[in-house]
Amino acid sequence: MGHESRIGDVVTTLQRLGTVEVSADTADLSCPFNPAAGLAHVDSVMSELKYSIDIMGRHRRISKTAIESFTGYRLRLTDDEWTTYVEDGAENAHRIYAMARAVEQSLADLAAAETRILTSCEQLEPWKELRVPVEQVTAGRYVGLALGTAEPRSYEAALGDAAAAVDGLSWEVVAAEKDKVRLMVAYPMSAADDAIRALAQAGFAKVSFEQYSGIPSDIIAQLEDDLRSIEAQRAQIGRDIDALVEERPRAFALYDFFALERARLDVTHKFGGTERTFVVEGWVQLANLQEFRTAIEQIADDIVVLDRPPGEDEEPPVELENNRFASAFEPVTKMMGYPKQGSLDPSPFLGPFFLVFFGLCMTDAAYGIVIAALAYWLIGQTRARGMGRQFLNLLIMSGLATVFVGAMLGGWAGDLLQRLFGWRTAILFDPMEEPTKFLILSFALGVIQIYTGIILKAYDNIRRGDWLSAIFDQVFWLVFLTSIGLALGGGYLGPSGPAIASAGQKLLLASAIGLVLTQGRHHKNPLMRIGSGLLSLYNTTGYMSDIVSYARLFGLGFTSTVLASVMNDLMLRPAGIPVIGPIIALIGLVFGHLFNILINIIGAYVHSSRLQYVEFFGKFFEAGGRRFMPFGMSTKYVDVENAKGA
């Protein structure tokens, strides 16, 4: 808390540090600071800038690299550039807005003028042959002149009748078209009314060119000149647009500058206080507390920072903390949602599984090299931070894991090496020859992961001091599941197999009894206890279907292997053609395998994640954590290098 005059500095510091999540319900003191006026001003400037940025975008697209068209465009600025750009912010924003408005206005004017000219040309074009200036075609003192159209088939007879009725009425054809004739008629003014009536009866439709003067062909020539000058003006406006677009970086920087200011004003809504003091509450990570305290208390002597641990009834926001290796797996966890405060962060535990699964789904060392190299290159290109960086780190590790798994199963661009040099590359086994081994490997990994999940839950229970739950709910299940396996499969384990199987059966019985007795322990009624205990054995099917679900590893891995081999088969066929054959084969192979990587990488990532979420997390994960969202520098267009110092 502190004196009201320090609010601005405090908020700026909070934003710069980016380590505090400001809570909305600060004490019970109503907020005495009304940022509405400031907000309105910032909003209006931002909407001007948004308009200008949109105009720029409409006329000159940002030239994006292929990566940026996927990740979105960000402008990178150094500290100095940023400072220069945001100087005199509001003024520059207004200036840019005026430029954008002017460009839009003149473009609209030009478009309107162009339409006008084109319409006129269309009107006058058929009258090109008329050699009389149009302004002279009017009712004179003695003779009336008029231009008009009539029916081509009947006009001669009809006008003949009219001429018979009105003495001195005559006409001349200006242009005859298929469905219309264009005429100029003359009549004596003494009988003007009769003549007009007779002409109307003859089907003569008057056309007037009051807005023009001169003979039509001259007018058209003039209009065409105008059209050319419009093109010239358009080129001029093109230069204006170029000038406007040169301001784009500044507009981006300014937009973000005001967006940050807006965020600062917005956050003061959450402040409480009295007439002269303010108070604000928020969450800060313990590790950042000291830095925060120093920075805030540096502002002035009259500011106090008080800290306390979260209260019993409070639900603090959640942030995941891991070492550099395990933090790469945080994006996987975060996609599912944040774990509940105080529960286990699954990121480090899912890591090894995720990597192996990803590797199995790709099953190719060469593909792994491509993926890892691509991710490494992207880190350099995008200079991604935070989540994006973690994700790319994950991709690098997944790529390396793929190299390992691929080498084990002998996939080097499919069976290319075997086809070319007859090398048998598989260290463990070749999935093409022994697909069932692959399937069993998948199930085995599934069993391992599910056991790990149950053990983690047991660990979590023990951590909380709940030994009974750990034994009843996890140890019993582990024994039960293991003994099912032994009872069913023990017989195949060599000479002592039958003994193992029968031991398994006894164990199975014992653990089943244990489960029946303990799984219903939350019921008071003993009958209900036993009933619910019996029912719990049904969960076995859940574990079975979980394990079957790991067959997808085989499905995806096998798909990728077979497809790679098919690519090799197809693309190597033209290799026999002299000279160009090998070139065609090489290009075909590169494209074929890239295609295979592309369609498999999505599946590999998604299904490796899914196995974590549904099969693994289901055993121990407690969802429902609220994400820790510190108040900080979040920008839309611009990344400032060393943003914290900006």
Added chain:
Amino acid sequence: MEGFLGTILGFLGVALAIITPGIGSSVGVGLVGRSGAGVITEDPDKFGSILLLEAIPGTQGVYGFLTGLMIMIRIGALGGGLRTLTVGQGILFIMAAMPIAVVGWVSAIFQGRVAAAGVGIVAKRPEEMGKAVILAAMVETYAVLSLLASLLLVFSVNV
């Protein structure tokens, strides 16, 4: 003709495996593409995310193609050494193709619907896009399982 009937049936198996999942994937990908185009008119920067969603229901077509290819390899349709199949073998190949032919077809359409709904997530909350992908991927499980069944069956036919 009689001696050839088995081979004809084998070809029918290939055709089934490739045709129906292909139909399903076309429908699914088409659904996502249509709703995705709407989002791209508003915000072209979302092209990458939309493309990813659109690709998801396309895998069934690949699975079907893969099953078809495996049958082709088994009956020697690739490489010119076409084997003569008995009628029984031909029918076995058709049956082997059935899981992916039917499940691939249906699941691609449903997956397309889920992914098309996920386009809404990309439009309104782009940061939650991963969840849209996972939702669509839940449908994929059954296509993968049927692919697995089909492939194992194709391998099990003695030719």
